[in-house]
Amino acid sequence: MHKGTLAQLAGDLRARRVSATELTRHFLGRIERFDPKLNAFITVTAEQALAQAAVADQRLAKGDATPLTGLPIAHKDIFCTSGVKTTCGSKMLDNFVAPYDATVVERLAAAGVVMLGKTNMDEFAMGSSNETSFYGPVHNPWDLALVPGGSSGGSAAAVAARIVPAATGTDTGGSIRQPAALAGITGLKPTYGRVSRYGMIAFASSLDQAGVLTQTAEDAALLLEAIAGFDERDSTSLDDSVPPYSKLVGEPWDDVTIGVPESFFDAGLDADNAAAVRAALKELTKLGAKLKPIELKYIHLSVPAYYVVAPAEASSNLSRFDGVRFGHRAERATGEDLVTFYMRNRGEGFGAEVKRRILTGTYVLSAGYFDAYYLQAQKARKLISDDFARAFREVDLVAGPTTPSPAFGIGQKTSNPIEMYLNDIYTIGANLAGLPAISIPCGLVRNLPVGLQLVAPPLNEARLLKVAHHFQRATDWHQRKPGGYA
Amino acid sequence: MLRPEDLERLCRLARLEITPAEVPDVVAKLSSIVAMVDQLQACDTTGVTPMAHPLERGERLRADVVTESDRHELYQRNAPLVERDLYLVPKVIE
Numbered sequence: 001m002h003k004g005t006l007a008q009l010a011g012d013l014r015a016r017r018v019s020a021t022e023l024t025r026h027f028l029g030r031i032e033r034f035d036p037k038l039n040a041f042i043t044v045t046a047e048q049a050l051a052q053a054a055v056a057d058q059r060l061a062k063g064d065a066t067p068l069t070g071l072p073i074a075h076k077d078i079f080c081t082s083g084v085k086t087t088c089g090s091k092m093l094d095n096f097v098a099p100y101d102a103t104v105v106e107r108l109a110a111a112g113v114v115m116l117g118k119t120n121m122d123e124f125a126m127g128s129s130n131e132t133s134f135y136g137p138v139h140n141p142w143d144l145a146l147v148p149g150g151s152s153g154g155s156a157a158a159v160a161a162r163i164v165p166a167a168t169g170t171d172t173g174g175s176i177r178q179p180a181a182l183a184g185i186t187g188l189k190p191t192y193g194r195v196s197r198y199g200m201i202a203f204a205s206s207l208d209q210a211g212v213l214t215q216t217a218e219d220a221a222l223l224l225e226a227i228a229g230f231d232e233r234d235s236t237s238l239d240d241s242v243p244p245y246s247k248l249v250g251e252p253w254d255d256v257t258i259g260v261p262e263s264f265f266d267a268g269l270d271a272d273n274a275a276a277v278r279a280a281l282k283e284l285t286k287l288g289a290k291l292k293p294i295e296l297k298y299i300h301l302s303v304p305a306y307y308v309v310a311p312a313e314a315s316s317n318l319s320r321f322d323g324v325r326f327g328h329r330a331e332r333a334t335g336e337d338l339v340t341f342y343m344r345n346r347g348e349g350f351g352a353e354v355k356r357r358i359l360t361g362t363y364v365l366s367a368g369y370f371d372a373y374y375l376q377a378q379k380a381r382k383l384i385s386d387d388f389a390r391a392f393r394e395v396d397l398v399a400g401p402t403t404p405s406p407a408f409g410i411g412q413k414t415s416n417p418i419e420m421y422l423n424d425i426y427t428i429g430a431n432l433a434g435l436p437a438i439s440i441p442c443g444l445v446r447n448l449p450v451g452l453q454l455v456a457p458p459l460n461e462a463r464l465l466k467v468a469h470h471f472q473r474a475t476d477w478h479q480r481k482p483g484g485y486a
Numbered sequence: 487m488l489r490p491e492d493l494e495r496l497c498r499l500a501r502l503e504i505t506p507a508e509v510p511d512v513v514a515k516l517s518s519i520v521a522m523v524d525q526l527q528a529c530d531t532t533g534v535t536p537m538a539h540p541l542e543r544g545e546r547l548r549a550d551v552v553t554e555s556d557r558h559e560l561y562q563r564n565a566p567l568v569e570r571d572l573y574l575v576p577k578v579i580e
Contacts, residue, residue: 099560192540206540235546304525315500322501324573326564338578339501347503355502356512359493360519362500376526378536383529385537417515418522434540458541 001026002162006071006219009165013060013070020056020070024049024114027072030163031116034485037144040158042077042135043085044117052114059112067246068226069112074167076155077118078125079105079210080199088201089123089133089151092321092328092349102199103231104168104210111226116164120154123351124318125175125203127151128423129413132353137410140183141482142448146407149179149423155213156183161485166214166223170200172207173306174402174427177439180213181402181451184441184480186468187213188220191458192434193238195224196231204313205236207306207431216478217440217468221245224461240459248462249469253287256467258454259294259395264426270405273450276443277401280452280471284399287470294391294398298383302428303421305384308364308377309432315361318354321346356417385433392457397467401426402439402451426453436461440468441477449480488517 001009001018012018028046035041049072056070080086080098087093101109109115122132130138130153138153140146141161148157152169156179159167169176171189180187188211195210202208212223225245231237260281265274285291323329323345330344350358364373391398403423413420430437435455442452452471456464472478493513497504504512539545558571567574 096564099557099564193543232548235548237546238541238543239546298529301526301529304523307519308523308526319501323566324575325561326566329566332576336576336578338575339498340503341575341578342501343497343503346501347505350502352508352511355504356515356519358500358502359496359512359516360523362496363488363516363520364523366496366499372527373523375536376529376531377523378538379531379534380526380529382534382537383531385540416518418518421522432537432540 002030002165004165005215006166006222007216009071010067020053020060020114021050023070024053024072024116027116027164034161034163037139038141038157038161038163039136039138040120040154040163041074041117042087042089042120042154045084045115048084049114049116052109056112056114066111067222068108070114072114072116072164073108074116074119074155074158074164075105076121076152076167076169078121078170078201079168080201081105081115081118084118086118087134088125089121089135090349090351090354091134094134094328096326100199103196103233104227105199107227119158119167122151122153123354124201124314125151125170125172126314126353126357128174128178128420130154131410131414132351134351139410140407141485142184142407145409147182147410149182149407151175152213153179156180156185156187159183159185159213159215160482162481166212166219168210169213170208170210171431172203172310173431174424176211176213177402177427177437177451177453178424180439182407182449184449184482185213185215186217186220186441186478187211187439188224188461188465189430189437190224190228190461191238191436193236194436194459194461195227196234196237198231198233202317204310205317206313207310216472217438217465218249220438221249221465243462245462245465249465251466253470256288256397257290257292257395258284259292259391259398261296261299261398261400262293263296263299264400268404268422268425269401270445272445273401273405276445276450277452280442281399283475284467284471287474292395294395296387296391296429298380298387299429301380302384302432303425305377305380305432306428307360307421308373309381311357311361312365312374313361315358315365318358321349323349381432384429388429388433388435396463398455400453402453406445406448406450430455434458436464438464438468440471441480443477444480488513488520
């Protein structure tokens with residue numbers, strides 16, 4: 001049962017070969033069996049899931065089901081879920097029960113999707129390995145000694161081990177695509193503003209975007225169609241109509257020119273990883289794609305620009321966590337001033353990486369540094385964005401590696417933040433420019449999955465998904481699964 | 487290179503307590519991050535307009551009317567300490 005994609009399971013539900021309740025019980029059983037070694041979940045909502053499944057079965061019986069009714073998925077614990085603990089991977093929110101549903105959660109629930117639980121993540125989505133979570137690291141199902149990537153590491157590991165058929169995620173600098181690549185699954189970050197962020201705990205507001213981690217591009221299309229679209233409760237939500245992605249994904253191949261930034265294949269990229277990506281590009285040419293070398297002249301500035309913009313916005317967004325209205329409150333004696341009170345609540349509630357980012361953000365925004373850092377970073381961002389715009393005048397998509405290497409060891413990069421940050425060197429550009437991007441499995445390197453990243457012009461998710469889908473019809477990398485989860 | 491006294495100022499601005507034991511590690515790592523982002527200084531950005539929105543669309547405005555209902559009881563369930571609908575902080579002697 002767990003071997004099916006969302007599209008296949010939806011067919012089984014409609015044909016009454018399986019009920020939503022049976023599916024839900026099956027996946028809850030798998031979570032119970034395998035999650036103790038993966039640590040992919042922070043909260044499992046078994047009781048609520050079975051109640052939702054019962055309602056889904058009624059809808060299926062009555063014939064008022066949507067294509068998603070009865071399908072179980074998990075949500076990254078960054079999305080607010082009414083009445084359910086929502087921690088964002090932080091001690092700060094260890095006792096926080098969300099008073100409302102995020103729009104993504106609400107839309108999927110309305111479509112009849114069953115929520116199995118909330119997945120583990122880097123604290124406040126700040127990390128590329130899931131090691132900054134207050135709830136401990138997530139283990140990569142391909143090798144438990146390795147990280148699954150981050151920050152949506154719990155979602156990625158859960159889908160890779162098929163203990164859920166799909167999961168939601170968020171992507172600020174690569175947090176959907178990088179873990180999808182390291183776990184051997186499909187990860188889609190839509191255009192900035194395509195999916196509402198209402199109820200999604202903010203990290204860096206000019207970069208954050210919600211998306212999905214799935215087994216296939218076809219499944220990503222199904223979920224995107226349900227969650228995309230205008231929401232008046234998110235001021236950055238785009239008021240553009242939502243194309244029928246699930247239909248468009250299967251349309252015949254048309255002429256596609258794919259730009260390949262040669263600088264992505266320099267010394268920073270693992271040689272075997274490079275070979276796998278080159279082979280995938282060749283496969284795309286067999287399908288009819290034309291490849292064209294392109295230059296992204298300023299892309300080398302994406303990591304430094306990101307580590308100014310993202311921490312600056314994070315330092316502002318995370319100022320709401322004061323331990324007064326909600327969140328962690330330190331035990332203390334009376335008689336101190338309020339600033340000390342806030343400092344202690346926040347000092348105890350936040351982990352080391354979150355503190356570093358808040359302090360970096362405070363530094364770059366402080367008096368005398370604003371022009372040199374924040375303004376300069378926003379100018380560099382404009383140059384990077386213009387690079388992509390120029391490329392898209394000649395090509396339809398940009399393709400390359402998702403990550404510099406396959407998954408690395410737990411603890412291997414925690415002592416050096418810069419080394420950790422460089423994991424996102426190929427993914428950050430799409431966030432800075434607000435572009436949709438997808439990572440799909442494209443090979444195994446030393447028996448570990450690696451990803452091919454495709455980037456499209458704004459609001460061109462349909463093209464992205466279609467090319468990915470055709471690639472997946474011609475190859476079987478997306479069907480490779482880690483051993484031990486039969 | 488950041489100095490420990492710079493960190494003290496930043497912590498005050500950020501309302502963030504760092505214990506004395508954490509200071510050396512935080513100073514070292516913050517310094518390496520600042521050194522990395524300093525790569526931006528080498529880029530000539532003369533005449534470049536800073537990017538304010540990824541898609542260069544403006545902020546959408548809504549009518550200036552009240553849309554929220556009073557849900558303070560629900561929201562205050564997450565508060566560490568509430569009395570008579572007020573959020574409480576420990577007694578402060580200034």
